[in-house]
Amino acid sequence: MVLSTTVSQRKHIKRKAPRGFLKRVFKRQKPHLRLETSGDLLMHLNCLLFVHRLAEESRTNACENKCGIIKKEHVLAAAKVILKKSRGS
Amino acid sequence: MADSGSPDSEPTTRTLLRRVLDTADPSTPRRPRSARAGAQRALLETPSSRRLSSQTKTTARRRSQRIRSIGKLAHVQASGYLEEQTPRTLLKNILLTAPESSIVMPKSVVKPGPAPQVVQPSSRESSRGSLELQLPELEPPTTLAPGLLAPGRRKQRLRLSVFQEGMDKGLPLSQESRGNADASSLTSSLNLTFATPLQPQSVQRPGLARRPPTRRAVDVGAFLQDLRDTSLALAPPGESLTAPVATLPTDTVLEDTQPFSQPLVGRSPSVHHSLPCPSHSGAEDAERAVSHRTRSTGPRLQNNSPGKPAQLLAGKAEVDALAMNFPNTSSSIFGEVGVEPLQDGVGGEAEERTEKSLSMSKVKEAARARGSARAQEPEGHTQVTEAEGSQGAIETKEPEGSSGDCPTSSRRVSPELASSTPEFLQAKRIQGLEPAPPPSTAVLPSEPLEPLSARLPPRARTPGPKACQNPYKTGLSHYAKLFSFYAKMPMEKKALEMVEKCLDKYFQHLCDDLEMFAAHAGRKTVRPEDLELLMRRQGLVTDQVSLHVLVERHLPLEYRQLLIPCAFSGNSVFPAQ
Numbered sequence: 001m002v003l004s005t006t007v008s009q010r011k012h013i014k015r016k017a018p019r020g021f022l023k024r025v026f027k028r029q030k031p032h033l034r035l036e037t038s039g040d041l042l043m044h045l046n047c048l049l050f051v052h053r054l055a056e057e058s059r060t061n062a063c064e065n066k067c068g069i070i071k072k073e074h075v076l077a078a079a080k081v082i083l084k085k086s087r088g089s
Numbered sequence: 090m091a092d093s094g095s096p097d098s099e100p101t102t103r104t105l106l107r108r109v110l111d112t113a114d115p116s117t118p119r120r121p122r123s124a125r126a127g128a129q130r131a132l133l134e135t136p137s138s139r140r141l142s143s144q145t146k147t148t149a150r151r152r153s154q155r156i157r158s159i160g161k162l163a164h165v166q167a168s169g170y171l172e173e174q175t176p177r178t179l180l181k182n183i184l185l186t187a188p189e190s191s192i193v194m195p196k197s198v199v200k201p202g203p204a205p206q207v208v209q210p211s212s213r214e215s216s217r218g219s220l221e222l223q224l225p226e227l228e229p230p231t232t233l234a235p236g237l238l239a240p241g242r243r244k245q246r247l248r249l250s251v252f253q254e255g256m257d258k259g260l261p262l263s264q265e266s267r268g269n270a271d272a273s274s275l276t277s278s279l280n281l282t283f284a285t286p287l288q289p290q291s292v293q294r295p296g297l298a299r300r301p302p303t304r305r306a307v308d309v310g311a312f313l314q315d316l317r318d319t320s321l322a323l324a325p326p327g328e329s330l331t332a333p334v335a336t337l338p339t340d341t342v343l344e345d346t347q348p349f350s351q352p353l354v355g356r357s358p359s360v361h362h363s364l365p366c367p368s369h370s371g372a373e374d375a376e377r378a379v380s381h382r383t384r385s386t387g388p389r390l391q392n393n394s395p396g397k398p399a400q401l402l403a404g405k406a407e408v409d410a411l412a413m414n415f416p417n418t419s420s421s422i423f424g425e426v427g428v429e430p431l432q433d434g435v436g437g438e439a440e441e442r443t444e445k446s447l448s449m450s451k452v453k454e455a456a457r458a459r460g461s462a463r464a465q466e467p468e469g470h471t472q473v474t475e476a477e478g479s480q481g482a483i484e485t486k487e488p489e490g491s492s493g494d495c496p497t498s499s500r501r502v503s504p505e506l507a508s509s510t511p512e513f514l515q516a517k518r519i520q521g522l523e524p525a526p527p528p529s530t531a532v533l534p535s536e537p538l539e540p541l542s543a544r545l546p547p548r549a550r551t552p553g554p555k556a557c558q559n560p561y562k563t564g565l566s567h568y569a570k571l572f573s574f575y576a577k578m579p580m581e582k583k584a585l586e587m588v589e590k591c592l593d594k595y596f597q598h599l600c601d602d603l604e605m606f607a608a609h610a611g612r613k614t615v616r617p618e619d620l621e622l623l624m625r626r627q628g629l630v631t632d633q634v635s636l637h638v639l640v641e642r643h644l645p646l647e648y649r650q651l652l653i654p655c656a657f658s659g660n661s662v663f664p665a666q
Binding site for chain 2: 015017022024025029032033034036037038041043047048052053055056068070076080082083085086087
């Protein structure tokens with residue numbers, strides 16, 4: 001799959017979707033349900049967007065506290081907000 | 090209006106038709122469509138009427154008629170057969186399309202003497218653009234309808250070529266009385282007019298003329314010398330079995346080679362390869378090699394044939410010749426080449442090598458077989474019969490020609506070797522051959538496998554530990570890495586663990602929501618529509634930002650293709666909706 005060419009953090013970010021992982025997670029949670037083929041891709045997209053929003057929020061929190069690094073508190077606070085936002089219902 | 094000229098003497102169908110057409114009333118009383126054609130005809134007829142007085146009228150009429158017919162044909166073609174099939178049109182088409190053999194108007198000789206004849210060919214020539222023998226009277230007619238003549242010229246040229254061919258072939262057309270002389274004169278004139286343009290090219294530019302490539306007789310001596318030089322460069326200077334090189338016996342029977350027999354096929358490359366490998370010491374060597382080739386092909390052929398005694402004789406004769414002719418290293422190497430396949434292990438190796446590269450094999454075999462060659466020399470007489478029997482078997486067995494090369498080369502080889510040695514060699518070779526292929530094949534694949542297997546274990550270790558322990562954690566850590574990537578800031582490790590916890594919660598929420606949506610839709614399968622609804626409720630998908638936009642932004646191409654329906658050739662959409 002596509003690897004990010006920009007080694008911004010000296011890490012290679014895989015763009016590959018862990019489809020097996022997602023399927024397994026869904027099956028574990030809801031064994032009585034079935035997931036379609038393209039569904040897990042959209043699930044992956046959803047996760048990406050969630051993580052993205054979470055990271056943005058964490059960064060904002062860290063910047064507000066004028067910290068150079070993201071700390072646990074920042075992440076926690078960000079998670080509260082974003083999880084609330086991400087609830088479907 | 091009747092043709093008063095020469096045509097009278099030739100009652101061919103064509104001329105008769107022409108006459109009919111000429112005499113018939115040109116204007117058909119029929120349709121308005123033909124008015125155009127009639128107008129054309131009228132136009133053309135005016136020049137013809139002018140010429141009524143002169144005898145040129147026949148040609149003029151013919152020409153006009155031809156023009157008319159051409160024009161009509163063009164008209165017809167253009168209008169798509171507007172005119173119906175009248176007898177006139179039919180006849181005209183016939184005249185147009187049929188090969189004009191009589192056009193040969195051979196009488197149309199370009200002689201200044203008989204006026205009509207002169208007139209006709211000259212007019213024709215003028216009409217065709219030939220220029221040399223034009224009579225002044227005929228020029229005006231030619232200039233009358235140059236445009237119309239142009240298309241006709243092509244046709245006339247074609248016909249002229251036909252006519253010329255006919256003339257050359259001496260078609261027995263009418264007017265032979267006049268025709269012969271006329272034809273000759275005409276052809277000569279025509280040759281003058283039409284053939285000459287071709288000649289001057291070569292005459293004026295001799296360089297352009299095609300000359301047959303000068304072929305020199307192959308200098309065998311030089312060729313052999315070159316071979317020797319190359320072989321000297323290649324072959325190691327080992328000389329064990331050298332024998333005085335005698336001139337090849339001229340009485341050697343050089344039989345015809347069967348081009349498609351296997352051993353021959355194998356032989357020729359072997360010959361070529363073996364030649365450079367050993368070192369030739371003299372011109373006779375090369376000659377001998379050449380003769381060997383032919384000779385061994387002969388006995389080879391014989392081997393293939395059912396006549397075994399002949400084989401033996403041929404083999405013996407060959408070996409005798411070899412013994413006589415054998416020079417030096419080359420022979421020794423040959424002998425070695427032949428000897429080596431005899432030995433069991435060696436034969437197998439020889440097999441291997443022949444598979445890889447003939448020349449290499451020859452050299453190696455030569456190096457190996459040196460020692461064995463001498464040892465094997467005294468043997469053999471008893472083995473002759475065996476060898477004979479094995480010969481056919483060998484040849485039938487060997488799928489490759491290279492294997493055939495060995496026996497042949499071996500045969501060639503030994504000068505000192507007794508006559509039976511080749512057969513003996515072959516016999517041994519059979520033994521060597523059968524065990525050879527399996528070990529060789531076993532050896533060959535094992536070699537490439539070993540290095541690969543050595544490389545594989547280190548590769549498998551790297552992704553091992555984490556994945557095996559906790560696949561769930563691995564998936565989460567994957568998203569955690571993405572988090573740190575999106576954040577673009579250094580993070581604590583505790584923060585990352587926090588992220589993983591959040592992700593866990595998120596997944597739970599996700600599955601619950603999807604289940605709810607699927608149940609709301611009365612399904613037990615979660616579909617992409619559920620996902621889209623979820624994203625809409627999350628605020629990710631809005632009226633301004635559609636799902637496809639998000640897909641294109643964040644997912645790689647391969648997933649995009651799977652998710653977004655796209656039209657492909659053949660009226661197909663993938664993925665199907």
